[in-house]
Amino acid sequence: MLDLYDEALPAVYGYLLRRTRDTSVAEDLTSETFLAAMDSARGVDAPEPSIPWLIGIARHKLADHWRRMQRTPTPVDEVRDDPADDEWDVHLDRLVAEYTLAQLSTTHRAVLTLRYVDDCTVGQCAELLGRTVAATEALLTRAKRAFRTAYPDTNDPSPTSLRPRGGRS
Numbered sequence: 001m002l003d004l005y006d007e008a009l010p011a012v013y014g015y016l017l018r019r020t021r022d023t024s025v026a027e028d029l030t031s032e033t034f035l036a037a038m039d040s041a042r043g044v045d046a047p048e049p050s051i052p053w054l055i056g057i058a059r060h061k062l063a064d065h066w067r068r069m070q071r072t073p074t075p076v077d078e079v080r081d082d083p084a085d086d087e088w089d090v091h092l093d094r095l096v097a098e099y100t101l102a103q104l105s106t107t108h109r110a111v112l113t114l115r116y117v118d119d120c121t122v123g124q125c126a127e128l129l130g131r132t133v134a135a136t137e138a139l140l141t142r143a144k145r146a147f148r149t150a151y152p153d154t155n156d157p158s159p160t161s162l163r164p165r166g167g168r169s
Helices: 002-020 023-041 051-071 088-103 106-117 122-129 133-150
Strands: none
Touching: 002 023, 002 051, 023 051, 051 122, 088 106, 088 133, 106 122, 106 133, 122 133
16 A cells, blocks of 8 residues: 555645645645545455546545635735736636636536646546546547637637637527
């Protein structure tokens, strides 16, 4: 189990850090993940410990964290004086990408999220989706094509610019 811990710690911590963007929260959730895994591993019908299994536990811990945060009022950050620190473009790009992902099928959304958001290898994606590696590679190619087609034309300032490219509306 210690070998799995050493191998999985960077994956679990990285997964949580990318989503929370807060090192102390990611550290706390990582600890909670491994504690929950140890409790589960001691059970009668304990699953085989693996990195995808630990990431699944981390997802649940992250969801619990987000639910707690919705119930807890958060203080408002101070407004920055330096306009160069404005991260609006990054935020807007993220919103457009999320909008585009929402337009895709569940399978395409799942493979793209696992591969590019969760940073899983194609082999890990295949394992999590219950497919062969070759089938997952083909699915990933189709999902990327669907994403590009559905991605809105952000160079067009008109109100209809959020319509997908490729002639669909």
